[in-house]
Amino acid sequence: MIDPGLNGKVVLITGANNPYGIGAATAKAFARQGARVFLHFFRSSNALDKKQEHIPGEAFFQAQQSKTADEVLQAIQQSGGKSAAWEADLADPANIPELFNQAEAVFGPVDVLVNNAAAWEGDTFLPSGGEAVMNRFVSTVSAASHDHNFAVNSRAVALMMAEYARRFVRRGAEWGRIVNVSTDGASAFPGELSYGASKHAMESYSRAAAIELGRYGITVNVASLGPVQTGYIPPEMTEKLRAQIPLRRVGEPEEVADAIVFLASEQARWITGQLLYVGGGHGMPL
Numbered sequence: 001m002i003d004p005g006l007n008g009k010v011v012l013i014t015g016a017n018n019p020y021g022i023g024a025a026t027a028k029a030f031a032r033q034g035a036r037v038f039l040h041f042f043r044s045s046n047a048l049d050k051k052q053e054h055i056p057g058e059a060f061f062q063a064q065q066s067k068t069a070d071e072v073l074q075a076i077q078q079s080g081g082k083s084a085a086w087e088a089d090l091a092d093p094a095n096i097p098e099l100f101n102q103a104e105a106v107f108g109p110v111d112v113l114v115n116n117a118a119a120w121e122g123d124t125f126l127p128s129g130g131e132a133v134m135n136r137f138v139s140t141v142s143a144a145s146h147d148h149n150f151a152v153n154s155r156a157v158a159l160m161m162a163e164y165a166r167r168f169v170r171r172g173a174e175w176g177r178i179v180n181v182s183t184d185g186a187s188a189f190p191g192e193l194s195y196g197a198s199k200h201a202m203e204s205y206s207r208a209a210a211i212e213l214g215r216y217g218i219t220v221n222v223a224s225l226g227p228v229q230t231g232y233i234p235p236e237m238t239e240k241l242r243a244q245i246p247l248r249r250v251g252e253p254e255e256v257a258d259a260i261v262f263l264a265s266e267q268a269r270w271i272t273g274q275l276l277y278v279g280g281g282h283g284m285p286l
Contacts, residue, residue, distance in 0.1 A: 004265030010107045011264070012100070014160070015117030017041030017071060018064040020231040021179065023116045023254035024072040029079030029261045030112070038103040038110070040087035040117065041069045046209055061232035066203030082107070090117055090156035091148075096163050104167075112177040113164045115202075119152035119259065121145045122192050139193055145192045153198035158205045161220070165213055175272045176218035177264040178204050181256075182275070184224045184283025203275060210273030219272035221263045226279020246281030 011030045016023030018041035025038045040165045044065035053063040069085035076083040086102040088095035104109055122138030123145040157180055168176050182199045183189070189196025203222055204238070210220040226234060228251040242248050257276045264266055277284050 002267065004033055006030060006112075006261070006265060006266060009035045009105065009111040010109060011112040011114065012038045012040065012103050012110045013037060013114040013116055015042075016042040016085070017043065017069040018143040018230060019059075019065050019067070019071045019075075020064055020068040020229075020253065022225075022253045023114075024075075025257040026114055026260050027072060027083065028079075028081075029075055029150075029254070029257040031076045031079065031125065033261065035112070036082040037076065037108055039072060039083060041085060041087050042117065043068065043090050050274060053233070056119045056229065056231055057234035058232060058237075060126060061230065064231050065101055069120070077158040082110070085199065085250050090160075091119070091151040093155075093159055096156065096159045099160075100163055100167060107254045108165060109167060109171055109173065111173075111175065112179070113160060114260060114264075115157045115160055115178070115180045117156070118181070118195075118199075120192070120195050121148045122198055123194050124191050125193065140195050145250065149194040150201070153195065153282055154205070157186070157202045161205065161209050161213075165179055165209075165218065166215070168218065174217040176213075176216065178206075178209065178213075178218060179260050179263045180220070180222045182222050183283075184277060184279050186224065204239045206248045206275075207273050211224065219263075219268065221268070221271060221273070222275045223256060223259050223263065224252060224277050224279070224283070225256060226276050226282030228253060228279075240251060241282075244282060248274075249280065251278070251280060260285045 013023050013027050015025050030037050044062050051227050053059050073083050084106045125139040182203055185196045186199040206220050206222045241250055256278050
């Protein structure tokens with residue numbers, strides 16, 4: 001039997017309130033390994049058509065994003081796991097050290113950091129009023145759309161890693177893991193320009209962190225995702241996506257969670273600075 005060596009570790013996961021999401025699935029997967037999980041979340045305030053909240057798509061997704069982390073916490077605790085949560089907007093840099101303070105107050109120093117939280121605002125270079133992407137309307141790229149994506153997807157991840165490293169080195173720790181979540185569209189994402197670019201920048205930060213922090217025993221890796229059903233993909237889009245995926249289906253959050261747990265495990269102790277495609281073959285480099 002393989003022992004991933006995660007029992008008793010403290011894991012901080014950002015963006016974990018959506019019960020159908022990757023953060024929630026990852027929290028549950030770590031808890032099953034005996035880790036103590038601290039969940040960050042930030043509720044969406046988007047008001048959408050309540051009639052569509054039971055069907056996968058934008059309204060359903062936003063309804064899940066508007067929840068607290070209570071549902072996820074309850075599921076973990078009912079299974080015997082240890083978990084806690086704190087809400088904060090990672091676009092505000094002042095919240096980042098406080099997030100670590102909150103986690104340490106409950107469980108102690110963070111061993112594993114999973115940067116999963118993401119902001120999304122679609123944009124395009126097309127000048128004629130924009131277009132629809134995945135049933136979401138996007139407009140021409142602007143300073144606002146750029147900053148909305150980069151503040152959370154790139155800047156916050158860099159600051160989270162810096163805060164993690166600062167505390168790790170200060171306490172003289174020797175074992176650490178950082179796993180960052182990206183998209184396989186990061187190299188170029190038409191219709192989601194700033195989202196893709198912000199993730200690409202995050203990947204660059206991750207590789208640099210792997211080089212600089214390896215001397216302290218910290219590994220840094222990236223999970224690059226294909227289409228995963230976290231509640232945002234409507235039924236008609238699911239059928240179209242299947243044809244683009246070699247394994248002929250969209251992913252499930254639990255499948256991503258398994259990959260993230262692997263990257264944090266003892267079995268991945270000699271792996272750092274790597275980008276692992278987790279998408280059924282979708283978007284892999286050819």
